[in-house]
Amino acid sequence: MWDYTKSVMDHFSNPRNVGKIEDADGVGExxxxxxxxxxxxxxxxxxxxGKIEDAxxxxFGCASAIASAxxxxxxxxxxxxxxxxxxxxxxxxxxxxxxxxxxxxxxxxGREALEAAxxxxxxxxxxxxxxxxxxxKCFWVDEHxxxxxxxxxxxxxxxxVTHYTKAGGGCGGCVPDIKRILADxxxxxxxxxxxxxxxxxxxxxxxxxxxTIEKKxxxxxxxxxxxxxxxxxxxxxxxxxxxxxxxxxxxxKATLQNIVAETLxxxxxxxxxxxxxxx
Amino acid sequence: xxxxRQVYLxxxxxxxxxxxxxxxxxxxxxxxxxxxxxxxSFGGGVAEHVTQAREKVAALLNVSPEEIIxxxxxxxxxxxxxRGTLEANPEKKRIVTTKVEHPAVLNVFRFLAxxxxxxxxxxxxxxxxxxxxxxxRDALTPDTALLSVMAANNETGTLFPIDEIGAIAREKGxxxxxxxxxAAGKIPLDLKKxxxxxxxxxxxxxxxxKGIGALYIRKGTRISPFxxxxxxxxxxxxxxxxxxYIIAFGxxxxxxMNGIYEENNQVxxxxxxxxxxxxxxxxxxxxxGNPRWRLPNTTNIGFEYIEGEAILLHLxxxxxxxxxxxxCTSGSLEPSHVLMAMEVPFTYAHGSVRFSLSxxxxxxxxxxxxxxxxxxxxxxxxxxxxxxxxx
Numbered sequence: 260m261w262d263y264t265k266s267v268m269d270h271f272s273n274p275r276n277v278g279k280i281e282d283a284d285g286v287g288e289x290x291x292x293x294x295x296x297x298x299x300x301x302x303x304x305x306x307x308x309g310k311i312e313d314a315x316x317x318x319f320g321c322a323s324a325i326a327s328a329x330x331x332x333x334x335x336x337x338x339x340x341x342x343x344x345x346x347x348x349x350x351x352x353x354x355x356x357x358x359x360x361x362x363x364x365x366x367x368x369g370r371e372a373l374e375a376a377x378x379x380x381x382x383x384x385x386x387x388x389x390x391x392x393x394x395x396k397c398f399w400v401d402e403h404x405x406x407x408x409x410x411x412x413x414x415x416x417x418x419x420v421t422h423y424t425k426a427g428g429g430c431g432g433c434v435p436d437i438k439r440i441l442a443d444x445x446x447x448x449x450x451x452x453x454x455x456x457x458x459x460x461x462x463x464x465x466x467x468x469x470x471t472i473e474k475k476x477x478x479x480x481x482x483x484x485x486x487x488x489x490x491x492x493x494x495x496x497x498x499x500x501x502x503x504x505x506x507x508x509x510x511x512k513a514t515l516q517n518i519v520a521e522t523l524x525x526x527x528x529x530x531x532x533x534x535x536x537x538x
Numbered sequence: 539x540x541x542x543r544q545v546y547l548x549x550x551x552x553x554x555x556x557x558x559x560x561x562x563x564x565x566x567x568x569x570x571x572x573x574x575x576x577x578x579s580f581g582g583g584v585a586e587h588v589t590q591a592r593e594k595v596a597a598l599l600n601v602s603p604e605e606i607i608x609x610x611x612x613x614x615x616x617x618x619x620x621r622g623t624l625e626a627n628p629e630k631k632r633i634v635t636t637k638v639e640h641p642a643v644l645n646v647f648r649f650l651a652x653x654x655x656x657x658x659x660x661x662x663x664x665x666x667x668x669x670x671x672x673x674x675r676d677a678l679t680p681d682t683a684l685l686s687v688m689a690a691n692n693e694t695g696t697l698f699p700i701d702e703i704g705a706i707a708r709e710k711g712x713x714x715x716x717x718x719x720x721a722a723g724k725i726p727l728d729l730k731k732x733x734x735x736x737x738x739x740x741x742x743x744x745x746x747x748k749g750i751g752a753l754y755i756r757k758g759t760r761i762s763p764f765x766x767x768x769x770x771x772x773x774x775x776x777x778x779x780x781x782x783y784i785i786a787f788g789x790x791x792x793x794x795m796n797g798i799y800e801e802n803n804q805v806x807x808x809x810x811x812x813x814x815x816x817x818x819x820x821x822x823x824x825x826x827g828n829p830r831w832r833l834p835n836t837t838n839i840g841f842e843y844i845e846g847e848a849i850l851l852h853l854x855x856x857x858x859x860x861x862x863x864x865x866c867t868s869g870s871l872e873p874s875h876v877l878m879a880m881e882v883p884f885t886y887a888h889g890s891v892r893f894s895l896s897x898x899x900x901x902x903x904x905x906x907x908x909x910x911x912x913x914x915x916x917x918x919x920x921x922x923x924x925x926x927x928x929x
Contacts (some may be wrong), residue, residue: 271851278923293884295865297846299923317923321847428871433752481651484660504637504660
């Protein structure tokens, strides 16, 4: 069982401010059924005083998700907007006397909902960071959010990033990307090196592709009960088929592009294209 | 609500130790302390009891006592069966199992793929959790060393036809192991009729304390020892026998054998009452698993639009113990691998709760549960952004 604080259990058992505000001035919705938790936050804002007069929520999630949402509403009720903007996920966790490390993403979700509700109040289109690349396809986390959470919470490891954002907690295909972003933010110590590979003949390339798939990629996929089959090599276009657990994995596309394509580009040639062979 | 009430409906996790089992094992903590291997009366007397216990375990499966070795738990039995078989048959490099096995099997297979270069095939299941036997047959190629398929799924209770599967494995010349930790004692397992080569069982699912298991090894099956040392268990599992727990296991198997009719009637009736009561009172709920081909004690129900950990904690506050396949309860971020393999929709995968009964549950407890669960579900749905009461 999780080691929840008394305050978490109290806010879970008797959540404050549950429900909708019909004429809300700002509404923020984050998460989804597929991700396993979601939060919809409603704000009533007094335009004269610039204060949050009322905050209510609906949530789908575990005890710490419910408690985090309840804590968030208690925290921001009566708060001036400029102060509310500065509320961090850590403020929510601290309000509850702390959350288990693996549940920190619940507090991040609270903060995100607040951000979305405030943006909605200001009439800003719900922040799709259109230019930000989605890194984790299992939990749909983009690079913008990753950078924000890593910086704010001074995260150092992939595990921490997963605890705070869920990214990397599904198929694991985005772990190399998370590592890259971590290295980028925290300094060059662990930056993955990229070196120029000498030009090779078609035959050499086919041989190297086959070897890389057999020795490097397949063992990685087999760790998770999956497998890969090389179907054809046409110049720089590599046709493969995912097998075993990978075939049905919701992150199969991500696996192809992240694990398979990245490894081959690193080991063989940066121009490699990965194409899923049709059945 | 009476604060002190405790209703234990998590018997697939572990169960209450039977009073008769406790009574049987107690002397072996005090006066009967001899080592069964010793050449004196202290040991000899104890050895006699160990022999009787082995006979009782063997009787539950209708096998010879020499075909039973005692282990420390179901996980050890599974590890021994799988790794011992591969060590004794090193020429074949392909192994086949299912996506819905217990981690004690699945993670061993994945370890073998990752570290030992085995080609692992994980067979999928359909939406009710059933295997496709034609697919299974096709997966058993000549270079397949081992097939491992559980007898009953721990999360949904869905039964696999291990008699048919065993026949296919035998026809293909593949060694067949079955993890029967959840099935043993709950459904009759007559291994004279089921062509299985290796079968794992565990004591604490049959009302012993935790810390004892057994592995059935059909006579003639090639397998390497898992623990190497003394000559205990005919050299197949070295280590001084855990005598009190072996005695407990014998007693528990005897009780299970005598109670299997009761298990399939009284327990089944209570399970059915609980299940149909919850299903009729709570809209947007679904049974996970195959309702017609299932353990008599298990029901796994998905409640739409809410999350399992929250349900469990409210249940726990009301004194009811159950478990969930939701992501949050496990510490992982995705729902249980069993529900995922069955492609249970996300709308209720996260809100799935397993209730598993035993012969110690009473009708009154089920009535209390039926009165307690629906308001908890409603309360959580009332705060869920996905729940629309008009739908």
